[in-house]
Amino acid sequence: MELFGLQDMALFGTSYAGVTQHPQWTSDDPVSLTEQLQTSLDLAEQLEIFSMAAGKVLPLRSLQLQTAVGKYLASGSEAAPSEHRSMLMLNDQCLAELCYQTELPVTPMQQHQLWQLERQWLYPMRNTLVVARLQQLALRDSLTSLGNRRHFDDQFAKALQLSHRRHEACALILLDLDNFKRTNDNFGHHAGDDVLLAVADAMRHTLRASDGLFRFGGDEFAVILTAEDAACAELVAHRMVKAINQHHLCQQFEVTASAGLAQLTPDEQAATLFARADDALAQAKLAGKNAVKVSLLNQA
Numbered sequence: 602m603e604l605f606g607l608q609d610m611a612l613f614g615t616s617y618a619g620v621t622q623h624p625q626w627t628s629d630d631p632v633s634l635t636e637q638l639q640t641s642l643d644l645a646e647q648l649e650i651f652s653m654a655a656g657k658v659l660p661l662r663s664l665q666l667q668t669a670v671g672k673y674l675a676s677g678s679e680a681a682p683s684e685h686r687s688m689l690m691l692n693d694q695c696l697a698e699l700c701y702q703t704e705l706p707v708t709p710m711q712q713h714q715l716w717q718l719e720r721q722w723l724y725p726m727r728n729t730l731v732v733a734r735l736q737q738l739a740l741r742d743s744l745t746s747l748g749n750r751r752h753f754d755d756q757f758a759k760a761l762q763l764s765h766r767r768h769e770a771c772a773l774i775l776l777d778l779d780n781f782k783r784t785n786d787n788f789g790h791h792a793g794d795d796v797l798l799a800v801a802d803a804m805r806h807t808l809r810a811s812d813g814l815f816r817f818g819g820d821e822f823a824v825i826l827t828a829e830d831a832a833c834a835e836l837v838a839h840r841m842v843k844a845i846n847q848h849h850l851c852q853q854f855e856v857t858a859s860a861g862l863a864q865l866t867p868d869e870q871a872a873t874l875f876a877r878a879d880d881a882l883a884q885a886k887l888a889g890k891n892a893v894k895v896s897l898l899n900q901a
């Protein structure tokens with residue numbers, strides 16, 4: 602069964618209105634668990650709260666939660682021979698799957714008690730998934746699903762702060778497609794969108810983790826690299842440009858890419874690092890496009 606998908610979430614439909622219709626709970630102290638779960642909008646924290654309650658029903662060795670927004674493991678979890686899985690269903694939607702691991706098989710009585718606890722998690726979990734959906738809408742580019750400009754600004758500031766504090770490397774790559782307008786003008790906006798999707802995929806595959814990859818809008822992309830990844834930023838930039846050039850759609854529409862790279866210097870602010878990467882990108886364009894240029898330290 603497919604897990605509750607963020608894309609088919611009916612925020613203001615009739616099913617969401619059901620959130621206020623609390624069922625009649627039957628366990629001994631039901632309200633307190635629901636209330637505890639409602640204190641957090643973080644699924645990892647909710648899992649900790651739930652695992653404490655489940656631990657009173659049976660000696661749990663491990664508890665894992667899988668949802669459409671991620672997989673979570675309760676702290677202290679370790680593998681055990683017996684496994685019991687349970688789907689958390691609400692209004693015919695599967696919100697999540699729980700996997701309990703124990704030394705001994707879960708008895709029917711324990712299953713019933715767990716089910717009563719799980720029922721109390723349904724609405725807090727549903728609300729948490731709604732929040733995750735809203736966050737995704739606010740921070741993701743709707744075409745490519747990469748982080749958008751707002752997400753970039755936030756992540757860029759955090760990455761710089763952390764790099765300065767830890768005295769670690771940080772690099773910014775700004776990438777802009779070459780001759781992309783021609784694709785739109787000659788083959789239409791849909792063809793242009795397909796090229797943008799192909800570029801996003803090519804860039805994703807080049808990076809070890811795509812968390813640091815963003816689309817600003819138009820044909821502009823940004824990559825934040827930190828720690829050891831930043832040390833090989835120039836190699837990454839060249840790989841990305843090459844991956845885009847080699848994509849069959851980019852070849853078909855004769856789209857290439859130019860990139861500008863800047864490495865963070867001690868005490869440097871976000872605006873200066875961004876300006877240096879942008880300047881390097883402009884140089885790559887001036888040099889005839891389809892190129893990578895690196896900002897030198899005295900070019901701030």
Ligand SMILES: Nc1nc2c(ncn2[C@@H]2O[C@H](COP(=O)(O)OP(=O)(O)OP(=O)(O)O)[C@@H](O)[C@H]2O)c(=O)[nH]1
Nearest residue numbers: 777778779780781782783785790793794818819820
């Ligand atoms: N298909 C599509 N096109 C877009 C989107 N957003 C912006 N554009 C187009 O992207 C193009 C960006 O313009 P430019 O950066 O001047 O295009 P370019 O031909 O790559 O210019 P150079 O960088 O000088 O090579 C414009 O034609 C915009 O209309 C989008 O979401 N989808």
